[in-house]
Amino acid sequence: MNASTLDPRQVKTVLEAALLTSQEPLAVADLKKLFDEELSSDTLRRVLEELRSDWNGRGVELVQVASGWRFRVRPEYQAFLERLNPQKPPRYSRAVLETLAIIAYRQPVTRGDIEEIRGVTVSTNLIRTLEARGWIDIVGHREVPGRPALYATTKAFLDDLNLRSLDELPPLDDLGSLVDTAGLAPIPPGAEEPVAAPLEELRRAAAA
């Protein structure tokens, strides 16, 4: 599927898929990133309005909130859904968990440190979620321009995770061997082609 040949209907399909899968509301600026070609905010808003009316009369509706657009259940359908596994606790998004992991393992850290490790911006909202929970707090400021706050985990965090100290967190020292850190596909199986550079090549390289 080529983003540059999108017709308006496909723009709507992509927007719908993105909004249905996002855990957070998506701002128009975020939605623009979905497409290669430049889409004006006006075009996007028009398609969003269309999408909203497409969902009229369904159990789920598209709404605009302060931070963007999102789908949610229509209040009149809540009662039905509440009959499903009512005891199931909600879960944090991966963004929240990653931020929490970085603060736990690398404390004290600034928001900039977290962004560097995650490779994406960390929203104020996200930090606030963890602060509101009482799991992180500010323990100081780094003396660089802007004096960014240094975050650390609190005792409440340890208590809630049933830990006596940070030492009891799972050690990370050998996790590296469990993931494909190079981001490469696994080495092709030996039956098709040899897995490794033949020793001869190494020798030749060494002898050269």
Place this chain on the structure above:
Amino acid sequence: MNASTLDPRQVKTVLEAALLTSQEPLAVADLKKLFDEELSSDTLRRVLEELRSDWNGRGVELVQVASGWRFRVRPEYQAFLERLNPQKPPRYSRAVLETLAIIAYRQPVTRGDIEEIRGVTVSTNLIRTLEARGWIDIVGHREVPGRPALYATTKAFLDDLNLRSLDELPPLDDLGSLVDTAGLAPIPPGAEEPVAAPLEELRRAAAA
């Protein structure tokens, strides 16, 4: 809205809303709980099939996996969404993948069985990784000295791979294709198909 006066169209609307909001696949038995009135499994399945075809040609599709029904993004639309969300679960190393494959195709197996097949020690960390992911669990113990734990793959593993049962795993290579001279192939014990039946029994015994 009164559940006892639901017309078939509303049944579909409620099902759709439930499936769109659920973080886990929903089994037919779960879906029945949504309604006051008794709905037969057949009726539900018919409505689900209708819902599935309603979503044809959209960015999202309704699929059936091991634990039930759920919506997912069609793989051909994933490329668009990736521009929004760089967070993905880890790509595992070969050690993890080989261990997972042995558990998936030879289950139930002990850590010793895995070590025997791979010819190397299997670290606790490696097993923990797959357990933490919710892909494997202990379904019993082998009655030999030390009572080693028997591992099997979970429904969540099949769900994450969008499969309904172990039969849908990629088939194992024919031994004949691995040896040069067909016909002379020694048949290794247990080389046939993954054994699903004894596994169910073990689970039942473990739950009892």
Place this chain on the structure above:
Amino acid sequence: MVSETAAAAPVARVYGEPVHEIPHDLYIPPDALEIFLEQFEGPLDLLLYLIRKENINVLDIPMAALTVQYLEYVEIMRAGALELAAEYLLMAALLIEIKSRMLLPRPAVAGLEEDPRAELVRRLLEYERMKLAAHRLNEVPQAGRDFSLVCVLFERDIGGQMPEVGTDDLRMAWMTLLTRAAVNRHHRITREELSVREHMSRILRRLQEARYVEFKELFDPGKGIAILVVTFLALLELAREGLVQLTQQPAYAPIYVKLKTSHLTTVQ
């Protein structure tokens, strides 16, 4: 360039042919060797590589040649002072044993069962099957990695129930970060390092309350020597990261620890 020709020559292709030894003076860069050997998941993987590379019939493995070649690799690993897993040596012993049993006379009607190589062949094939299965399993699209799941907000009234987080969630989150390779692989976090970081947070919290604290007040001898050492390391790390300042006027006077402030920095 003797090694050039020696290296290019086929190694152990024919039954019973002598296998070229690696010249003793040949230098292989340890890094290259390590990367090369790291690609193997163990002795079975290495053996399979040797067999497939030479196009050897798995059902009729030339034990002498294979053993020599295998030992050659093991020898390089040892010479390179690489940490050699015991499994590699165990396999070497097994290969030698099979090789010697091949020399013994066998019953006239020798089926594969009587072949000393049968068990090795069975293991090699089973491992290869699983290795291929692992590769294929990894190609099956995975939720979250290759396709997203739908997740529409449902503001359920669950009595303000907060999301639960377990240590496994944090571990998983970290593995995700590792995969994205944004985290430097050499930045390994050990338990020891973690408790240092915990004490860094503790000292910073303490300094928030009091502008400065006397050095020795930060240490509590009652907690044991391990905590004292960790506290000291935490202070050093804080100073290194420029988060605190350690000052002492004359020699032997009390040492003070204070938060580093921009005001002080400019005065200096």
